[in-house]
Amino acid sequence: MDKKLDAIFAALADPTRRAILAMLLEDDMAVTDVAAPFAMSLAAISKHLGILSDAGLIARDRRGRVIWCKLEPDGLRAASVWMQGFGQMDVMDLDAFEAFLETGDALADQEGLENQSP
């Protein structure tokens, strides 16, 4: 139960992984496309995605030979709850965030990347 927080904060502690999360906030992406902007190997990015996935911050979904990565809407909840207890302050509206991710603009213009045939 503490392990979850460990994993989340450790995942957030790396700038590459934070950048990946920021990219996924705008669009679901294939692993190769996630890796493209970074000056490191695909295998390294694959490891980062594994860490983000283990922390519950993203999910990976295989479609054909392409694996699509997307944000896990509930992923930040544990961290937010801890921060809430820490600061005794208003924390974020995670339910609104989930709604935002699932129905909102973030995932709307996915055709910016190549289309996979359904």
Add this chain to the structure above:
Amino acid sequence: MDKKLDAIFAALADPTRRAILAMLLEDDMAVTDVAAPFAMSLAAISKHLGILSDAGLIARDRRGRVIWCKLEPDGLRAASVWMQGFGQMDVMDLDAFEAFLETGDALADQEGLENQSP
């Protein structure tokens, strides 16, 4: 500027350090008293405090031979700003948090520990 976030999230990724922060939320504490509940050496705790301090999450203030540790009210700001941008949501009211720390109950009953002569 990214390094700051690295340091903050890395600091939060360790359960001992999160526990220390939770303790300091209730009271300013001397290093020895911080270390007391943990099953590790004082030197190890001293290192953890150094990491928290480098991350800007706590401040250490020497008074006599005792070093008092207290939360740095502004310490979580960068992390909160990042999360805010990430989720596009309210994260926390840090100004209220600062007010809470500086004038509120948290630091009020410090006489629970031994008094240092002024």
Add this chain to the structure above:
DNA sequence: GCAATCGTCAACCATTTGGTTGAATATAAT
């Protein structure tokens, strides 16, 4: 069938991390 693409796995490497112990420093108390 055969070749190209997508992604992971395994082995390796250097660096960082989280802990230990023992010595060193600074202040306080007797």
Add this chain to the structure above:
DNA sequence: ATTATATTCAACCAAATGGTTGACGATTGC
């Protein structure tokens, strides 16, 4: 002055982290 207390420092250690490369398994397209 001596002794005790509070804390850090330095050297060391095992394990984890972040990266590399090359081989591998799946899937697609010709």
